[in-house]
Amino acid sequence: xxxxxxxxxxxxxxxxxxxxxxxxxxxxxxxxxxxxxxxxxxxxxxxxxxxxxxxxxxxxxxxxxxxxxxxxxxxxxxxxxxxxxxxxxxxxxxxxxxxxxxxxxxxxxxxxxxxxxxxxxxxxx
Amino acid sequence: xxxxxxxxxxxxxxxxxxxxxxxxxxxxxxxxxxxxxxxxxxxxxxxxxxxxxxxxxxxxxxxxxxxxxxxxxxxxxxxxxxxxxxxxxxxxxxxxxxxxxxxxxxxxxxxxxxxxxxxxxxxxxxxxxxxxxxxxxxxxxxxxxxxxxxxxxxxxxxxxxxxxxxxxxxxxxxxxxxxxxxxxxxxxxxxxxxxxxxxxxxxxxxxx
Amino acid sequence: xxxxxxxxxxxxxxxxxxxxxxxxxxxxxxxxxxxxxxxxxxxxxxxxxxxxxxxxxxxxxxxxxxxxxxxxxxxxxxxxxxxxxxxxxxxxxxxxxxxxxxxxxxxxxxxxxxxxxxxxxxxxxxxxxxxxxxxxxxxxxxxxxxxxxxxxxxxxxxxxxxxxxxxxxxxxxxxxxxxxxxxxxxxxxxxxxxxxxxxxxxxxxxxxxxxxxxxxxxxxxxxxxxxxxxxxxxxxxxxxxxxxxxxxxxxxxxxxxxxxxxxxxxxxxxxxxxxxxxxxxxx
Numbered sequence: 001x002x003x004x005x006x007x008x009x010x011x012x013x014x015x016x017x018x019x020x021x022x023x024x025x026x027x028x029x030x031x032x033x034x035x036x037x038x039x040x041x042x043x044x045x046x047x048x049x050x051x052x053x054x055x056x057x058x059x060x061x062x063x064x065x066x067x068x069x070x071x072x073x074x075x076x077x078x079x080x081x082x083x084x085x086x087x088x089x090x091x092x093x094x095x096x097x098x099x100x101x102x103x104x105x106x107x108x109x110x111x112x113x114x115x116x117x118x119x120x121x122x123x124x125x
Numbered sequence: 126x127x128x129x130x131x132x133x134x135x136x137x138x139x140x141x142x143x144x145x146x147x148x149x150x151x152x153x154x155x156x157x158x159x160x161x162x163x164x165x166x167x168x169x170x171x172x173x174x175x176x177x178x179x180x181x182x183x184x185x186x187x188x189x190x191x192x193x194x195x196x197x198x199x200x201x202x203x204x205x206x207x208x209x210x211x212x213x214x215x216x217x218x219x220x221x222x223x224x225x226x227x228x229x230x231x232x233x234x235x236x237x238x239x240x241x242x243x244x245x246x247x248x249x250x251x252x253x254x255x256x257x258x259x260x261x262x263x264x265x266x267x268x269x270x271x272x273x274x275x276x277x278x279x280x281x282x283x284x285x286x287x288x289x290x291x292x293x294x295x296x297x298x299x300x301x302x303x304x305x306x307x308x309x310x311x312x313x314x315x316x317x318x319x320x321x322x323x324x325x326x327x328x329x330x331x332x333x
Numbered sequence: 334x335x336x337x338x339x340x341x342x343x344x345x346x347x348x349x350x351x352x353x354x355x356x357x358x359x360x361x362x363x364x365x366x367x368x369x370x371x372x373x374x375x376x377x378x379x380x381x382x383x384x385x386x387x388x389x390x391x392x393x394x395x396x397x398x399x400x401x402x403x404x405x406x407x408x409x410x411x412x413x414x415x416x417x418x419x420x421x422x423x424x425x426x427x428x429x430x431x432x433x434x435x436x437x438x439x440x441x442x443x444x445x446x447x448x449x450x451x452x453x454x455x456x457x458x459x460x461x462x463x464x465x466x467x468x469x470x471x472x473x474x475x476x477x478x479x480x481x482x483x484x485x486x487x488x489x490x491x492x493x494x495x496x497x498x499x500x501x502x503x504x505x506x507x508x509x510x511x512x513x514x515x516x517x518x519x520x521x522x523x524x525x526x527x528x529x530x531x532x533x534x535x536x537x538x539x540x541x542x543x544x545x546x547x548x549x550x551x552x553x554x555x556x557x558x559x560x561x562x563x564x565x566x567x568x569x570x571x572x573x574x575x576x577x578x579x580x581x582x583x584x585x586x587x588x589x590x591x592x593x594x595x596x597x598x599x600x601x602x603x604x605x606x607x608x609x610x611x612x613x614x615x616x
Contacts (some may be wrong), residue, residue: 010602012550049530049546067335067427132431195382196435197407224444271601333385 001030001037005046013048017056025076026084030042036066036074129198129206143322148173152218153225165290174218188241190333197307204264211256219245253313257320262323294320317330334360334482334514335381336380351376351539352392356543360481361511363504364527366518367606369614373538376561377413378486380500382412392481400582408437411475415487415612421460425453425470436478437556444477450503465496472503483507483515489524501528522606532606541613545610554588555604557581562595570594573612 005013024030036042039057043050057074060066064083068074087120103113138143152173195201259278343350351373358364368374379385381392383400385603391401394406418450425448446556448455451469455460462470468488475483489497500522507513508528519525525532532550533543533576545551563581566573570591574583587589592599604612 011395014547023535040509040511044509045500047505047527049506049528051530051545051547124575131434135431136420139427140420150497165464166524171603184393189420191384191414192432194384195414196432197437200383267479294477330386330499332386333379 003046006058012050014056014059017042017046017053018059021056021060022063022065030076032076032078034076036076038073062096126202126206126209129193129202130209133206135211142146148214148218149221152221153228174215174256194333195246200331201325204328205321208260208321208324211252212317215249232274250309250313253317257316259322260320261327266329334358334585335364336391336393337381338391338397340377340380340392340394341388341405342376343388348377349373351380351538353406354535354540356540357533358514358516358531360514361508362516362530363515363528364510364533364534365522365525365606366516366533367520367522367525368535368541369610372536374520374535375486376538378500378516379590381408381484382410399451408478409481409493411478411480411483413468413471413475413483413485413488417462417464417471419459419467419470419477422458424456424581425454428459428470429455431473433477438479440477441457442587443471444588447476465492468492468496469500472500474494476503476507479561481513484511484518485515485519487519488517488519489519497524504528504589522610523577525606526605529575534610547608549604549609552586553604553609554586554591555602555608556583556585556591557600557602558595560600561564562598562600571612575612584608 001021001024003017005016019117021030021036024109030036036057037045039053040050042053046053057066057068061068061074065077066074067077099113103109194200262278334488337357338355340354341352349371349446354373354377356364366374366377369536380387381394381399383403387423395409397406399406420431423431429444433441433444445455448470451466451473453466453470454471457466459467459470472488475485490499504515504517504612505528507515517525517529528547531543532549533547535543542549557580559580560576560578563576568583570587571585574581576582588601591603
């Protein structure tokens with residue numbers, strides 16, 4: 001697992017930790033059921049307060065990404081890649097709906113939108 | 126308490142070698158010169174002991190006291206351990222005087238010991254009283270000032286007593302010799318204990 | 334583990350006083366005790382260790398009154414003070430043999446292991462040690478009797494940054510045990526910016542705050558902007574500020590309000606403990 005803190009970033013440290021762990025879980029770098037470092041061990045590795053790592057873990061647990069078993073540690077929760085996929089699909093779907101509505105309103109055809117999408121995708125690459 | 130005493134002894138042995146030498150050789154040598162005047166023998170014992178007792182103290186060093194008092198000991202134990210030292214020094218001192226007498230005068234039935242039991246008793250009494258008076262001073266002003274005052278008052282008392290020639294003759298009277306003995310020890314110890322309790326009470330409410 | 338309630342102490346001669354200090358530290362956490370020089374940090378620690386007598390208030394360590402149970406409490410406390418108060422003519426070993434018998438859980442193995450880790454030799458005379466080495470020695474002593482609470486009074490002042498980092502590493506290792514706590518007073522707040530879990534800030538003998546680092550970071554924000562953003566009315570919205578010809582910098586504990594007052598061009602950053610101390614002084 002790779003977690004790197006940037007002190008100069010304006011993002012609170014616990015958010016940085018959360019984002020990186022979450023990303024690792026989604027990408028699959030962390031397997032389901034895999035044991036995460038203890039909050040104290042992680043605090044020592046990152047040279048930050050255990051309160052910060054605890055907050056990150058607590059928030060991740062609220063989001064459903066990890067589970068903490070008292071006395072044992074924190075594990076990557078199961079079933080969330082499916083959930084994630086669903087969530088992602090939903091976000092894209094909502095955005096596409098907006099796109100469709102706007103283009104209808106402004107008078108763009110499906111072919112024109114398809115072309116634009118192609119160009120933009122390649123640009124971002 | 127005993128641990129503190131051991132620590133103090135280790136400390137004196139390590140840091141105060143000069144004192145140790147003086148403490149042992151002093152009475153030994155002085156005894157060899159003093160034969161007649163009762164007073165001197167007593168004086169040697171109680172003078173040396175009371176001065177030696179003050180070596181007990183960390184030169185009013187507030188900082189090492191900081192460490193000592195941060196250890197798992199109570200203020201009371203600290204005070205009592207300081208009070209344990211003088212009796213030990215007394216016993217050593219008297220032993221040295223006796224041994225010195227034997228060395229320099231030889232052991233023979235006629236001559237007897239260089240110092241009589243009565244004289245020993247009086248010496249103990251005077252030592253205990255002078256120490257009992259001066260120790261609390263140290264605890265009232267626990268710093269170099271306190272040490273200075275206790276040392277000072279000890280010297281003053283010793284000098285005054287030394288100047289009173291009459292004491293020598295007083296000791297000859299039956300009053301004192303009757304008084305000497307167990308009475309002296311008991312009185313001395315009683316005052317000693319009271320002094321220790323007072324010092325402990327003082328020290329318990331002091332700031333370091 | 335450590336509970337201070339309404340602690341007060343007045344020095345008769347100097348008139349300096351500590352008034353009504355309250356805070357507490359749970360097991361498993363490090364508390365940084367910060368404040369400018371002369372704010373009362375050392376005094377508070379001396380009061381905790383019963384080197385000074387309090388005028389009023391309650392101090393409980395391990396749940397027990399710190400004077401009534403003084404001996405058994407101190408058996409479980411490891412302390413490190415700023416100056417080396419050891420006998421200079423003694424060697425490390427000799428000094429250790431004076432102190433070790435007082436602790437019921439003294440462990441020689443642990444002590445010599447720390448000496449090795451700290452690169453100290455048992456026969457070194459204390460006089461010959463540098464300030465940093467003396468401090469490491471004091472730390473070795475404090476850590477060799479299974480202490481549950483470690484109290485440090487300005488242990489890193491006068492030490493170079495490398496030493497300070499090494500000591501922080503040692504502290505991190507200790508904190509892996511969630512039953513121990515460390516109480517660490519310092520005016521070098523950069524040491525605490527990372528490791529501390531809780532910060533108690535004291536100034537002029539009074540408590541300013543005692544909070545977790547997360548709470549502090551949520552509450553306080555450092556704001557910056559160009560000189561045109563600042564005017565006399567807006568200055569009042571900040572806890573403290575510093576302005577120059579090319580801009581200003583300030584601290585706030587109400588970022589939402591400040592955001593609406595100053596507008597979008599405001600730059601918002603995380604403050605360091607030093608920033609917080611600097612901008613809230615004199616309040």
